[in-house]
Amino acid sequence: MSMDRRSFIAAGSAGLVAPFAGPAQVFAQEKIVRFTLAQDFTRIYTFVTSEYSQGQRDYFTLINDRGGVGGYKIVADVTDHANDLPRAIEAYERGKREGAVLVDPLSTPVARALVPRALEDKVNMITAYSGRSDAADGSTFPYVLPLSINYWTQAGLIIEHFKKVEKGSLKGKKIVFVHIDTPFGKEPLPILNVLAKKEGYELAVFPYTPPGNDQSAIWPQVRRARPDFVIFWGAGVGQTVALTEALRNGLPMDRVSSSVWLSESDMDVVGREQAKGVMKVEPCVGGREPKVIKDIVAEVVGKGKGAGPENKVGTAYYNYGVQMATLMVEGVRKAAEKAPNGPVTGPWLNEGLRSISNFTAEGLLPSTTITKDDHQGGGMGRIARWDGAKFVPISDWFSANQDVVWEEIRKNSEEFKKSGK
Amino acid sequence: MDWILLAELSANGVFVGLMYALVSLGIVLIYKTSGIANLAQGAVAMTGGYVAWALGARAGLPIWLAVPAALAGMFVFGLLMERLALRRMIGQPIIMTIMLTLGVEIMLRGLLPGIFGASVKRLDIGIPQDPLFLGDLLINRATLIGGSISLALIVLSLLFFNSRFGVVMRAVADDQTASWSVGIRVERAVGVAWGLSAVAATAAGVLWGSNQGVDWSLSLLLIKALAIAILGGLDSIPGVLVAGVIVGVAESLATGVLDPLVGGGSRDVVAAVIILVTLLLKPHGLFGRHHIERV
Numbered sequence: 001m002s003m004d005r006r007s008f009i010a011a012g013s014a015g016l017v018a019p020f021a022g023p024a025q026v027f028a029q030e031k032i033v034r035f036t037l038a039q040d041f042t043r044i045y046t047f048v049t050s051e052y053s054q055g056q057r058d059y060f061t062l063i064n065d066r067g068g069v070g071g072y073k074i075v076a077d078v079t080d081h082a083n084d085l086p087r088a089i090e091a092y093e094r095g096k097r098e099g100a101v102l103v104d105p106l107s108t109p110v111a112r113a114l115v116p117r118a119l120e121d122k123v124n125m126i127t128a129y130s131g132r133s134d135a136a137d138g139s140t141f142p143y144v145l146p147l148s149i150n151y152w153t154q155a156g157l158i159i160e161h162f163k164k165v166e167k168g169s170l171k172g173k174k175i176v177f178v179h180i181d182t183p184f185g186k187e188p189l190p191i192l193n194v195l196a197k198k199e200g201y202e203l204a205v206f207p208y209t210p211p212g213n214d215q216s217a218i219w220p221q222v223r224r225a226r227p228d229f230v231i232f233w234g235a236g237v238g239q240t241v242a243l244t245e246a247l248r249n250g251l252p253m254d255r256v257s258s259s260v261w262l263s264e265s266d267m268d269v270v271g272r273e274q275a276k277g278v279m280k281v282e283p284c285v286g287g288r289e290p291k292v293i294k295d296i297v298a299e300v301v302g303k304g305k306g307a308g309p310e311n312k313v314g315t316a317y318y319n320y321g322v323q324m325a326t327l328m329v330e331g332v333r334k335a336a337e338k339a340p341n342g343p344v345t346g347p348w349l350n351e352g353l354r355s356i357s358n359f360t361a362e363g364l365l366p367s368t369t370i371t372k373d374d375h376q377g378g379g380m381g382r383i384a385r386w387d388g389a390k391f392v393p394i395s396d397w398f399s400a401n402q403d404v405v406w407e408e409i410r411k412n413s414e415e416f417k418k419s420g421k
Numbered sequence: 422m423d424w425i426l427l428a429e430l431s432a433n434g435v436f437v438g439l440m441y442a443l444v445s446l447g448i449v450l451i452y453k454t455s456g457i458a459n460l461a462q463g464a465v466a467m468t469g470g471y472v473a474w475a476l477g478a479r480a481g482l483p484i485w486l487a488v489p490a491a492l493a494g495m496f497v498f499g500l501l502m503e504r505l506a507l508r509r510m511i512g513q514p515i516i517m518t519i520m521l522t523l524g525v526e527i528m529l530r531g532l533l534p535g536i537f538g539a540s541v542k543r544l545d546i547g548i549p550q551d552p553l554f555l556g557d558l559l560i561n562r563a564t565l566i567g568g569s570i571s572l573a574l575i576v577l578s579l580l581f582f583n584s585r586f587g588v589v590m591r592a593v594a595d596d597q598t599a600s601w602s603v604g605i606r607v608e609r610a611v612g613v614a615w616g617l618s619a620v621a622a623t624a625a626g627v628l629w630g631s632n633q634g635v636d637w638s639l640s641l642l643l644i645k646a647l648a649i650a651i652l653g654g655l656d657s658i659p660g661v662l663v664a665g666v667i668v669g670v671a672e673s674l675a676t677g678v679l680d681p682l683v684g685g686g687s688r689d690v691v692a693a694v695i696i697l698v699t700l701l702l703k704p705h706g707l708f709g710r711h712h713i714e715r716v
Binding site: 041042046047050181206207208209211213214216217218220221223224236237240241244245247248249250265266268269270271274 | 423425426429430433434437531534535538539540541542543545550551552559561562563564629632633634636638639641672673674676677680684685686688689
């Protein structure tokens, strides 16, 4: 991971030097679309961000080296906001001043804080796997775009999978939800509660104190609750400790699932063999098999232009980064189709992003359609199981419980309309 | 009331508390010899964890060699910290010295993840993950082994203070000027205390690192360590043992009993309440000597 940090510093330095270097003159004559990728490299999300950002930057390099998209090249300004609101707001304002038409903070508290600004400034804010779940409602949040399954949908997918395992009924079953005691950790609770009533299962909830480095008093309670299934919900050290404690308490891994925030790096900490069987939600294909990842390996990493360690290419979070980058670039392509000569503004890109249709990035992601009402893209994901070496899908792409999810989305977005909260 | 669960939480709390106590041991060692509350102890534990991981995963040493090498390296680190930073503060107000240790804490917390990367590192010292059942009672194997090792190290340090050099250190703790006057090399004794404190922190960092992975959050051990040191008495090693068990069990039971009532989050409040109540009611702690000054 030291390479990640170095690459981040290198990327930052390159950003500083770029205006004085030769290629800047070339860019000056080219049509560009500027993104502000101020993310948390150093505080909470750390290695998640490193891998996610590496995927994004590698994809932008691939596109730019191929001549850009729709006549435009992508300029991505990578900075560190360290999950600190003043720094994040400063980075946002700087990006806006420099003409950025898209920001991607990859942080729930930062995204939540930036919502009013993004809406007022008409700057597209990407909130993949973070931020407000009700931002899926494009009519209320036109410039906040998750472009991916929100936490409510992820919870809905997991419950649907458990139901399938139990041959169609969860009546009388017990599901335990272990979560970090933060707004992010509590996010799926409304859906899990509604589904508990609908499906007839009993829900037991165990919060743990952030960052979750000692959960030894939580998991004996989980075990003694004799759950049929366990969902654990956190990030970083909280995830690896949760999984380790689940193992130490003898919970069967094939009955334990998490959200999208589980990766190969987590498995390295827990022990690849020991964690065999644990499940997660997969929002896009993992590994190096997808064509776009192969292209990156051949045309970017293979030519020494990779943004980070080669062994991270194809990991879960790397591919999430590529997934988001493909959607951003597809948005630019669509925008350029509609208005080839721009001007490049937030609304210009917004038109493109909100007309993405049946997009799969050549097999990397489930069919995704973003509309002016649905910023989630259709709510498709799948369940994958760790086999000791990689996450293997155990379901097809599917969406589930979207009626319940959208009811919650509309309820909350209505509240935002009324109160601004 | 689920008595088995309470027994499990209590047993687990005892072992976790002993693991916390190992971090406190370093605070007490330094306080005993130099009268300073070392606020960098959590970050030193984190540094020890990173060093052991780096020697194993990066330098390729087998873990049975990487851990002793880390302990030795961190002993030198402790000596250097005292020699290069703390000794220069002699004659300065005590608050400045304590602020210096806080500065070291903040620096290490940023520096180590900066050098090695912020991801959680796996530190496998060979403790199996399988559950250990005694009838219906599950004992967490990792905390059982970690707590037992901590107990052994704390007992060892008690024995050390009865050895020849330990008596010298006690003399220094009692009266530095008198120690000088009878020819004791006070600086050396203080330096060794810092070295041993770093060794205790490293042992704790390795045990906790094997338990949760190595990352910046190991530095959060400081809060628990301070609570234990304050409750036990800043200059009492037996106090560390007893207070460690009290804090561990209190936290564990709070999670099991209070969390369901208040919706969670009671675990971390326990340490804060213990610090506050001890300072208000018994500032010298359970076993501390009465002449301790408030710092």
